[in-house]
Amino acid sequence: MIGTALTYDQALALARSKGEELVPTWCGMCGPAPNCAVYAFRRDGVFTNVAGMLEAPQNKGRLCAKAYAAPQFVYSAERIRYPMLRTGKRGEGKFKRVSWDEAISFTAQKLLAQKAEFGAESLAILSPARRDYSAYLSRFLAVHGSPHYAHSGICAMQILFSFTYTLGGRAAPDYKNADVILIWGKQPVYSGPSLGSGLNLVDAKARGAKIYAIKPSLEADGSHASVWVPVRPGTDAALALAMLHVICAEGLVDHDFIANWCHGYAELKEHVKAFSPGWAADICGVAPDIITEMARTYATTPKAAIDFGNGLEHAPSASDALRAIAILIAITGHLERSGCNLMQAPPSVMPPTRELIPWERYSQKMLDAMVKPEFPKVFQPFNEGFSCAYCRVFENILEDNPTIHAVIAPGTQPLVSTRDPRQTLAALEKVGLFVVADTTRTAEMPWADVVFPILTTYEAAEQFLIRGSLIMARRPVIKPLAEGKSMQELLMDLGVAMGYADDFWQGDLARCMNWQLEPLSLDMAQLLQQPCGINYAAKARELANYAKLFTRKSKAFDGHQFLEQGKVAIYNTRFEKAGFSALPDWVAPAEGPAATPELQAEFPFIFSDYHTSRSFSASWQRHVPLLRSIEPEPELHIHPQSAAALGIADGDKVKVSSPHGFICVRAKLYPGIRPDTVMLLHGWWQGCSELGKTDYPLFDGGANANLLYPNTPDTCYDPLVTAMSSQTLVRVEKLDN
Amino acid sequence: MEYMIAFDTERCIACHACENACKSWGEHADSGLSMRKVKKVWLLAGQGEPGAPDAAGELAAGQTQGAALSFAPFCDNSIKLKTLALACLHCVDAACMAACPVKALYRDAVSARVLLDGAKCTGCLLCRKACPYGVPQRSTNKKMLKCNLCLNSTAESNSVEVNIANTQPPCVSTCPSGALRLEPCTVAKKQAQEAAILQLLNISGQ
Numbered sequence: 001m002i003g004t005a006l007t008y009d010q011a012l013a014l015a016r017s018k019g020e021e022l023v024p025t026w027c028g029m030c031g032p033a034p035n036c037a038v039y040a041f042r043r044d045g046v047f048t049n050v051a052g053m054l055e056a057p058q059n060k061g062r063l064c065a066k067a068y069a070a071p072q073f074v075y076s077a078e079r080i081r082y083p084m085l086r087t088g089k090r091g092e093g094k095f096k097r098v099s100w101d102e103a104i105s106f107t108a109q110k111l112l113a114q115k116a117e118f119g120a121e122s123l124a125i126l127s128p129a130r131r132d133y134s135a136y137l138s139r140f141l142a143v144h145g146s147p148h149y150a151h152s153g154i155c156a157m158q159i160l161f162s163f164t165y166t167l168g169g170r171a172a173p174d175y176k177n178a179d180v181i182l183i184w185g186k187q188p189v190y191s192g193p194s195l196g197s198g199l200n201l202v203d204a205k206a207r208g209a210k211i212y213a214i215k216p217s218l219e220a221d222g223s224h225a226s227v228w229v230p231v232r233p234g235t236d237a238a239l240a241l242a243m244l245h246v247i248c249a250e251g252l253v254d255h256d257f258i259a260n261w262c263h264g265y266a267e268l269k270e271h272v273k274a275f276s277p278g279w280a281a282d283i284c285g286v287a288p289d290i291i292t293e294m295a296r297t298y299a300t301t302p303k304a305a306i307d308f309g310n311g312l313e314h315a316p317s318a319s320d321a322l323r324a325i326a327i328l329i330a331i332t333g334h335l336e337r338s339g340c341n342l343m344q345a346p347p348s349v350m351p352p353t354r355e356l357i358p359w360e361r362y363s364q365k366m367l368d369a370m371v372k373p374e375f376p377k378v379f380q381p382f383n384e385g386f387s388c389a390y391c392r393v394f395e396n397i398l399e400d401n402p403t404i405h406a407v408i409a410p411g412t413q414p415l416v417s418t419r420d421p422r423q424t425l426a427a428l429e430k431v432g433l434f435v436v437a438d439t440t441r442t443a444e445m446p447w448a449d450v451v452f453p454i455l456t457t458y459e460a461a462e463q464f465l466i467r468g469s470l471i472m473a474r475r476p477v478i479k480p481l482a483e484g485k486s487m488q489e490l491l492m493d494l495g496v497a498m499g500y501a502d503d504f505w506q507g508d509l510a511r512c513m514n515w516q517l518e519p520l521s522l523d524m525a526q527l528l529q530q531p532c533g534i535n536y537a538a539k540a541r542e543l544a545n546y547a548k549l550f551t552r553k554s555k556a557f558d559g560h561q562f563l564e565q566g567k568v569a570i571y572n573t574r575f576e577k578a579g580f581s582a583l584p585d586w587v588a589p590a591e592g593p594a595a596t597p598e599l600q601a602e603f604p605f606i607f608s609d610y611h612t613s614r615s616f617s618a619s620w621q622r623h624v625p626l627l628r629s630i631e632p633e634p635e636l637h638i639h640p641q642s643a644a645a646l647g648i649a650d651g652d653k654v655k656v657s658s659p660h661g662f663i664c665v666r667a668k669l670y671p672g673i674r675p676d677t678v679m680l681l682h683g684w685w686q687g688c689s690e691l692g693k694t695d696y697p698l699f700d701g702g703a704n705a706n707l708l709y710p711n712t713p714d715t716c717y718d719p720l721v722t723a724m725s726s727q728t729l730v731r732v733e734k735l736d737n
Numbered sequence: 738m739e740y741m742i743a744f745d746t747e748r749c750i751a752c753h754a755c756e757n758a759c760k761s762w763g764e765h766a767d768s769g770l771s772m773r774k775v776k777k778v779w780l781l782a783g784q785g786e787p788g789a790p791d792a793a794g795e796l797a798a799g800q801t802q803g804a805a806l807s808f809a810p811f812c813d814n815s816i817k818l819k820t821l822a823l824a825c826l827h828c829v830d831a832a833c834m835a836a837c838p839v840k841a842l843y844r845d846a847v848s849a850r851v852l853l854d855g856a857k858c859t860g861c862l863l864c865r866k867a868c869p870y871g872v873p874q875r876s877t878n879k880k881m882l883k884c885n886l887c888l889n890s891t892a893e894s895n896s897v898e899v900n901i902a903n904t905q906p907p908c909v910s911t912c913p914s915g916a917l918r919l920e921p922c923t924v925a926k927k928q929a930q931e932a933a934i935l936q937l938l939n940i941s942g943q
Binding site: 002003004005049050051052061062063064065066067068069189190193194196198199201202205206218219220221222223224228614615626630671672 | 746747748749750751752753754756757758760761762779781816817818819820904905906907909910911912913914915916
């Protein structure tokens with residue numbers, strides 16, 4: 001046994017010693033996305049095991065718990081094995097098996113008929129988490145003529161938009177050089193631990209960095225933090241504004257940078273006078289001297305970084321919080337400096353591949369036809385093209401004269417992943433066409449008209465993937481176990497069937513790959529000859545070229561520069577002209593101690609959910625025994641004193657009720673959570689037959705966190721970035737066992 | 738030369754990769770069990786500090802029954818979370834060896850590991866009860882299993898010295914944050930690790 005972090009030669013020797021074959025490829029267990037590189041092992045045509053690829057610069061042989069579960073995931077009885085068309089009523093889950101071509105043909109005919117009757121904009125495609133096929137989804141919609149690529153409203157884009165229009169782009173923390181790190185609404189050890197986030201954290205601590213963990217509950221990152229700042233869910237904007245108050249009042253700013261590169265500092269300084277740490281303490285539930293100390297330490301430490309994440313994207317004040325943080329980074333002189341926040345990943349000499357999104361297809365007419373935009377239309381198309389809001393698509397379907405008549409759900413589970421499952425269900429029952437495309441049984445499959453089996457990345461046809469400086473082929477390990485294809489091929493086949501063959505390489509995936517690769521003077525045949533792909537040399541990273549960074553241009557039709565003055569948009573004139581606040585402000589979560597105190601008599605606790613976990617990828621993989629063993633049941637994290645006051649012991653079954661529904665889960669006494677807050681991992685629905693666990697109900701009495709939240713458009717969304725709230729109020733009651 | 742897998746709680750991120758690597762590649766992979774288990778230990782107000790009491794943490798609900806729900810501004814930096822990835826420590830004074838009625842557990846002279854001879858084991862569980870860390874597990878074939886540092890299985894040689902040069906146990910090589918290290922050790926180092934982990938476990942009440 002020579003370990004799990006192997007070179008190609010070691011992996012080959014190991015394989016041979018076991019009578020197995022070796023297939024270098026990409027891991028596919030956080031959804032098919034270019035993350036970690038692995039060596040897959042195969043015996044007699046059977047996928048047996050996975051080890052880490054030492055040569056890969058991004059993971060260097062490291063692997064997380066999910067990687068090893070790949071064979072179980074691939075061979076699971078929960079796989080969708082063949083295409084199906086619905087026979088019974090929606091929700092009955094009655095299907096007949098059909099061929100791939102028949103399913104394609106059926107779908108194509110329906111979509112073309114709807115295009116003729118309702119316009120191309122009647123098709124909405126729900127966006128999954130970032131996948132290797134995301135750009136293909138955007139392409140398909142653009143070619144078809146629909147603007148309705150429905151982003152989740154809870155992930156990544158909310159940060160990207162807020163930062164892009166404040167600083168010109170996103171700015172990532174330089175962990176390796178930081179002396180102070182603020183981890184804010186982020187879980188660095190669950191999101192890609194093998195990509196180095198865990199290592200960077202413990203190395204920073206070993207170096208003596210002071211680490212603040214700003215979050216309602218301590219997870220494993222909290223074990224390495226020096227200070228826990230237990231902010232109430234959804235109140236991060238108030239915390240950020242209070243930090244700005246301290247920093248502006250005490251002059252702990254980089255005056256030169258402000259003078260040369262910021263627009264609106266004077267207005268900000270005046271604006272934040274109202275947001276004192278004492279004011280914020282009541283809202284955030286954090287003592288004022290903690291806020292003051294953190295602000296001073298961050299501002300006055302030259303090498304200080306902020307690692308912000310998904311936890312900031314789920315509140316009506318999401319864009320306020322994110323804009324305030326972007327401003328914090330800028331005015332304290334921590335933008336584009338070593339140990340701070342950097343706007344570019346380390347560049348390599350790899351030429352960019354050809355872009356899949358056909359920007360020239362986006363038209364004003366399409367934009368005019370868009371309903372429920374994710375960002376104001378004046379700022380679209382944004383980075384991934386046009387986008388509308390996932391949850392609000394269902395709202396539109398339920399209107400009297402809906403725009404949307406078809407929904408495709410590729411690798412995404414709306415009944416478990418978005419707010420208001422009842423609204424989602426009503427919409428799925430009403431909509432003209434509902435298509436599911438996935439590797440594994442999904443929560444909403446019983447309501448689909450068409451189900452396409454998607455092959456796992458361990459079976460699908462070869463592709464190239466790029467991560468940072470590495471380009472490597474993804475090779476299938478085994479022959480397909482399902483009568484299906486990759487998601488890319490589904491979209492290409494559908495495109496061909498609908499008359500868009502010229503835009504989809506006549507349905508030839510290899511031609512599509514090679515077309516993209518041309519700028520690299522490479523084709524798939526050449527790339528396949530490199531077992532570990534090609535790692536391009538690093539290029540020196542140019543820091544602090546503010547003139548260039550602040551004049552980046554958007555992809556909107558007028559090609560406007562993101563930052564109107566070519567400076568940090570502290571006072572954001574573009575947002576102001578679009579009818580939004582020029583400076584970040586404070587808005588309370590729709591349901592909580594600030595907005596609805598009258599509810600607290602009946603519902604005393606704040607409830608929120610964890611977005612990520614070390615064990616599962618979103619709402620998938622609960623059925624995989626190796627992963628389910630890590631986290632066998634949904635657990636409500638509750639402070640021991642709060643539990644004691646309710647007579648609840650560790651492991652007791654409890655009913656958690658909000659004004660909108662209830663779930664039944666086990667209580668986990670958890671010292672590292674705010675006493676006024678309870679939290680649960682999202683995405684629980686699926687059982688695991690190998691461990692004797694059945695599915696949970698999707699609605700009352702199940703474990704679906706999204707059932708508990710309010711969904712009133714006026715109060716529950718951030719109007720600028722359509723971030724959807726994940727805060728509500730609940731009561732917790734012990735259930736008799 | 739004596740070997741140990743040193744565990745550093747200051748680097749553990751509780752990702753559970755070690756568990757799944759053991760189940761996939763370890764010498765007991767066939768059992769479906771991991772020889773290494775991740776545990777969370779909550780240290781309340783000063784616990785774990787030198788000189789602090791080892792009393793079990795106050796997690797039992799009964800102790801503060803009737804306390805009112807409190808929603809005042811809250812910040813409790815006295816709470817620390819430690820995570821452990823615990824496997825057999827091959828203790829210098831191995832309680833399991835002393836407890837085994839059939840002498841299935843023995844000390845390997847070369848590496849100083851405590852090894853378990855499955856042929857002799859009767860699955861009586863006395864080793865598990867004796868182990869202060871609760872490490873030995875019973876597999877479905879009724880034999881006890883525990884970590885053996887994965888030093889035995891190469892086709893080339895049975896010599897532990899050669900195996901060490903060529904091997905990294907799967908838990909060690911997969912750990913994304915470098916919390917586990919296979920290294921030569923001394924009696925003193927082993928005892929220090931045994932004591933440190935015992936202190937954490939006693940605090941957690943496990």
